[in-house]
Amino acid sequence: MNNRVYAPSFQLSYFPLLVILTLLAMLIILSRLGDESEITNRSEPQSNRPLYSREKNISEFDLNKYSVITHKGNVSLQELNENVFKPFGYEITVPTLPVPTLRMLKEPKCEEVFSEWLKISNMPQPDVPPEQLPVDYADEFLLNGYSALSPWYFNDHSKTGDHPRNWDKISELMKLDKTGVAEIAYRSESEGMYNAMKHYRLDGMTGFVVGSMQPWVEVMALQNGAEKILTVEYNQLNIQEEFRDRLSSILPVDFVRNWKQYAGTFDFAATFSSIEHSGLGRYGDPIDPIGDLREMLKIKCMLKKGGLLFLGVPYGTDAIHYNAHRYYGSVRLAMMFYGFEWLGTYSGESEEPFNLNTDKLHSRGLFQLIHWTTVLRKL
Numbered sequence: 059m060n061n062r063v064y065a066p067s068f069q070l071s072y073f074p075l076l077v078i079l080t081l082l083a084m085l086i087i088l089s090r091l092g093d094e095s096e097i098t099n100r101s102e103p104q105s106n107r108p109l110y111s112r113e114k115n116i117s118e119f120d121l122n123k124y125s126v127i128t129h130k131g132n133v134s135l136q137e138l139n140e141n142v143f144k145p146f147g148y149e150i151t152v153p154t155l156p157v158p159t160l161r162m163l164k165e166p167k168c169e170e171v172f173s174e175w176l177k178i179s180n181m182p183q184p185d186v187p188p189e190q191l192p193v194d195y196a197d198e199f200l201l202n203g204y205s206a207l208s209p210w211y212f213n214d215h216s217k218t219g220d221h222p223r224n225w226d227k228i229s230e231l232m233k234l235d236k237t238g239v240a241e242i243a244y245r246s247e248s249e250g251m252y253n254a255m256k257h258y259r260l261d262g263m264t265g266f267v268v269g270s271m272q273p274w275v276e277v278m279a280l281q282n283g284a285e286k287i288l289t290v291e292y293n294q295l296n297i298q299e300e301f302r303d304r305l306s307s308i309l310p311v312d313f314v315r316n317w318k319q320y321a322g323t324f325d326f327a328a329t330f331s332s333i334e335h336s337g338l339g340r341y342g343d344p345i346d347p348i349g350d351l352r353e354m355l356k357i358k359c360m361l362k363k364g365g366l367l368f369l370g371v372p373y374g375t376d377a378i379h380y381n382a383h384r385y386y387g388s389v390r391l392a393m394m395f396y397g398f399e400w401l402g403t404y405s406g407e408s409e410e411p412f413n414l415n416t417d418k419l420h421s422r423g424l425f426q427l428i429h430w431t432t433v434l435r436k437l
């Protein structure tokens with residue numbers, strides 16, 4: 059009884075306070091909604107708007123509310139953060155879509171990156187690349203089950219595989235337009251590299267190219283203003299005389315042994331259809347589940363702060379065609395892009411970057427090969 063009597067007067071005397079508290083709560087909710095819609099807009103960028111530019115305290119986001127597509131279907135960022143990113147040594151900082159922004163829990167120093175790589179490359183390797191994904195490493199290769207797997211086997215051991223070509227014909231290649239240069243490798247897919255370099259010109263810059271059987275990436279870089287290029291390649295290259303002041307090559311092992319001489323010195327790096335193979339053994343390289351992520355850390359060490367990386371890899375839903383190559387989707391791309399700012403993604407179809415959203419990323423279905431070129435800036 060007493061309570062009932064008291065109730066109205068309680069409400070009346072506290073009414074102004076209640077109004078203020080309600081307004082405050084609404085303000086807080088509105089401001090958080092505003093933040094989230096800003097992130098959503100950022101994730102579906104208008105052409106070349108940067109995806110990741112703001113660091114924010116992760117406790118301000120509810121990762122259950124954001125999701126990406128994997129071969130398992132629609133997965134929340136909360137689930138990926140716990141089941142993949144944290145076990146692999148990363149953590150989501152901003153729920154950008156379709157590629158979340160990560161930080162590394164404990165980033166290795168360049169010293170460790172290179173000494174680990176040397177250690178792994180010195181381990182004895184089989185003469186014939188393994189035909190099956192090594193069982194002991196399955197979870198590491200397959201992102202704890204969030205990457206699909208299908209067999210597609212190659213034996214391209216350096217003794218039997220492809221050989222370098224056209225290094226003595228660079229002056230002829232220099233006269234071709236982008237379609238002509240692209241003709242020698244991957245055709246329209248490699249035109250994405252040219253479009254990216256045209257957008258982010260390389261005038262007067264010094265860079266390096268990772269993995270290069272034919273000099274088409276080098277030629278595109280020269281055509282877009284690059285001054286000097288070092289090619290990091292397992293094969294010896296017979297570079298045309300007139301270009302030896304601008305082009306040179308080095309074996310990966312020598313690049314790593316002398317890393318101190320190169321670290322932090324390059325304005326740009328470029329690589330196309332190379333990193334997605336790292337660690338799968340196809341080319342007689344050491345089996346290494348994170349071979350590609352290791353390459354990214356190496357490249358990051360060699361670039362100046364603010365240096366550009368032109369990265370051409372297969373895009374799609376996260377998957378491995380073993381031992382042919384990896385496909386990069388939301389999960390692996392997030393790890394690959396760690397330490398870099400995403401600037402734009404290019405195909406051969408347009409000179410302008412395209413909108414890399416969820417639909418576009420997964421438009422081709424599982425195991426459908428297409429290389430796009432993404433421009434990243436080292437943070």
Ligand SMILES: *[C@@H]1O[C@H](CO)[C@@H](O)[C@H](O)[C@H]1NC(C)=O
Nearest residue numbers: 113114115116117118119151
């Ligand atoms: C993030 O927020 C939590 C809780 O509000 C706070 O304890 C932490 O210090 C913040 N971290 C940063 C980096 O601001």
Ligand SMILES: *[C@@H]1O[C@H](CO)[C@@H](O)[C@H](O)[C@H]1NC(C)=O
Nearest residue numbers: 124125126127132133155416
């Ligand atoms: C995943 O499912 C949720 C809930 O149905 C939906 O809101 C979200 O848009 C889906 N995410 C993707 C990337 O399709």
